[in-house]
Amino acid sequence: RRRRSYSGSPPRRRRSYSRSPPRRRRSYSGSPPRRRRSYSRSPPRRRRSYSRSPPRRRERKRSRSHSPPRRSHRSRSPLDDRRSRYSRYDDPNSSKRKGNNQYKESSPIQTKNIPRNPNEASRQEQCDWTREMTAPSATYESVLALFDAQGHRFESRNLSTCAHRAAKYGGKHNIYLQKDDRMRRLADACRERVKEFDGRGLSIILWAFATAGVEVPALFHAIESEALLKMNTFEVVELTNTVWSFALARIDAPALFRLIAQVALPKIKNFGSQNLANFIWAYSMVKIDAPLLFEAIKDESLKKINEFGTQTIENLLCGFAHIHNIDITELFNACEKVILNKLSEFKLIQLCGILSSFATVRVQASNLFHQIAQSIQQNPKRIQGLNVKPLASLAYAFASMQISIPSLFKSIAQTAIEKLKDTVPQKFVNAPKSYTPQNLTSLAWAFAAIGMGQDANALFHTIGQVAQNNINQFSPQDLANLSWAFAACNIKAPELFQTIAQAAPTMLSDFSPQNLANIAWAFASMNIDAVILFHEIAQVSISKLDTGFKPQVFSNIAWAFASAGIDASIFFSKMADTALPMLADFTPQSLTSLAWAFATLGFDSSFHFFSAIANVTLTKLDDFLPPHLAKMCWTFACIAWSQFDFFNSLLVAAVAHQDKFDDTALAELHLVSIHFQVEFPDQVFPLAQMKERLQLAYQALQNADQSEKVQDNVATALIKMKWGSLNDFNKYFVQGIKLQFPKPDTKTAIIIDGPIYFLKGKENSHIENGPLRFKLRLLEKLGWTIGHIPYYEWESLGEDTAQQASYLQKKLQTLSPIASE
Template identity: 35%
Template structure:
């Protein structure tokens, strides 16, 4: 079975015909290649019954999988966005007692896969943290970035592991790619781990690579530095310049997080805020309640007059206040009051009634 000319259809057809004779290695390889070859294709692997049959076959033979097969299988089903909770439970149970056999890449891939699939596996993550701590010197930059991203995404608190990774990564930022830099910064910001030396190293490395960052990476980077309270005005200025002309590529959360970060960091960026206002106004129907509240809060905090944006936020928020949490209520009301927006009686009446 080779990748050349392979498609999800050819791989799954082969499995349907010969799968009964597949050994553990064949099953893991099939899963990995289905995920890898489905990228950018129209094949709906999530609804293909043969994929679930493959997941079930992997689960039944899971104790025969070697460490790489375990990690790659988890990676495959996570990457293809296939819900297979029984398979992930089986992988977690088998892997937890064998992590001493995993190499650094297998550990990082396993953590990334479970976090991406939103599978709660605290015992597995605890075991990965213990196994990884003694091997950090052998992790490559992507492995370090994927590991901290996974633990932060899963909400697993392991300050000792983060401190060790911060120490290991601080001397390697020049070897990180843009996504690795952004994900590492985001993870430390999300986990509320103080790592000033690491953030300084990331800022230095990122400044010369901003043209290669994707929109999510730009947003995650400024969000992380603002959340961590790290003052790097030069980096923020560079990101403002890079992001202003690319906001059409930002999703709603990235727009809101970018505005929030510049407001939180008290960085003056009028051109960026004006561009965000113009881009966001027509897309507010796609914003989640927290995005609406954070955007209003950011503009008010930055002292940016954007009456058309505030009017659009008022209209978008008024009918959705039942989805707002108390913090969203408070931030939205504060933002409109601070910005001196008086022509939003419907919003304030709705806030008063809902609160």
């Protein structure tokens, strides 16, 4: 029976398909779907063919869009010209407003809060303006002119297009765009209508203003607030452009970067090579820590390492070079292999940045460095095309890795001089952007660190002239490093140092402890008279003793003050209290420098401090080098240390190195031998077999620290007073210690104390230092009575012989009665 019923006619189910559409689709036959009805009164002619069954993909795409589908002007309804592109939000019957949950979750536009622009032009005009701005013949001037004329009628999409095209046509950091007031007004317009943009529009605007270099922090902060609310509309490209733009514009947005790190982490597999490189570069620039994201980027980069191009590899390495607390050795080694395989494809300026990144993280890549150096030497013209910044990066990289190639550094120096010679009389504001204080400082630092400063005198002279004309633009770090480089190379530049001494005090509060130590060390090494600068450094250092002073900083700054002869008793007292708990962390060299500085400045009353140094010294005695042993012995002899076991331990250790002492160490050990003799007369000096050699070394290094004119004047006056013999003047030695005006028969003498024996006070005061006290104490222990003449007292007498005679008579009266007669 069932089969008989189908024999006469087809099944009923089939009849429904052949003669009429299914019930579900009947609503499509007579009129367009309700969702499309909100767009126009009649469906577009072009899409009428989809009225019966629109493709599923196209329907799903429309459900995610935020505006009506674009239509050709030929298929537009006459009513369309009078309708806003947001008309669907105004229709109370629109299906978009009736609970489409998918749309509400993905929509970047809060419909209740968007103010409508009453001046917005018709859709036709908006399309025409878009075509005009994106035309091949368009320029940034034509785009901004259009905005100036019609910008108040632009829809939000055209505002973002205008910003994008102006930046694209103008190029990166266009100085004309930066000065153009129309860009400021465009930024204001975008900020006022920021709620109308979705993630793509926001990222385009950020990219445009960051690329052009137009500083509009108010716009960036407004976009930051809006982006935090619409983060679910940002795809990989939008996320990348956002972080890149904020980093390039140097706008702080920590909350946004932390949220983006969370959003980007699940999408990391969708990142391309450029997205990975730009992401890590941006986070390294703003110094936002996101370890999980960094690890994910590193792992994904290793998987896609062969997809990276030349520029993306440079950006990737540059970004990871400034990321801490993550092991990137494997990534850098993988990049090294890719770079060596594609070395000919890289530009030299890119290779300079890559080498700088390797040097920053100290990843060994000697093969890469030598291959690049060889390619430069084979084609010297390549390096001539570099400006100052890549030259500084190249020199810094080789110097940091201690790879010395003299021919390469010579080429760098010659090229840098050619680039800088036209800039000497100019200010940095009129020079190319690569002529920055940081680049000049890095260039000088590199030649100093590699030990080739003396071979680049012309380069240092040029750098000094440029720096002197632009000293106010140097940061604290630049001033400290530049001073250090000139001092390390022993380049005489008194005018530059005096200029630095005048400029530095006003910014010392911004110096780090390391910078304070470096600039003090440089001035002391070059023997530059800068008393005011040193006292300002002492004052600032007191406030920073608990925040960043490390053992090396303590020793360097103490050595600098002692070498410069600066009286800073308050600073050194506080330094002793702060350094005491960390003495065990000092290296033998830093411990020796610290102790020597305190003894030189005459801090011999701090028994507790020196006792702690002595204990630490004995625990590290096996690590001391010969110069450090000699200087530590001299230090404790200078402060009249009377513990035999300490001296005996140091001197016994010195016996094994007796052939390795230089002349300075031998001279110091000679004074130690005299101290040992007067303090421990019953004990045998461990270096007794070297005593004659020690004395000869000390006598050879005893140079007069005052002018011959002062000696001649004092000698003439003493002869007139019938005191002493001319044959003994400046020729008599007491166990190697020279006595300038002696009287051996009475064991009395007159000596002249030069500038090296006095500390410079804040108010032009003069205080005896440790070495002078040490010498006078030894002479007194040896039975001599000394009358010493400070150089500044004698110079104050001028050429008046009567005053000179009266002054000498008073000095002689301080000696024994026999001597004064």
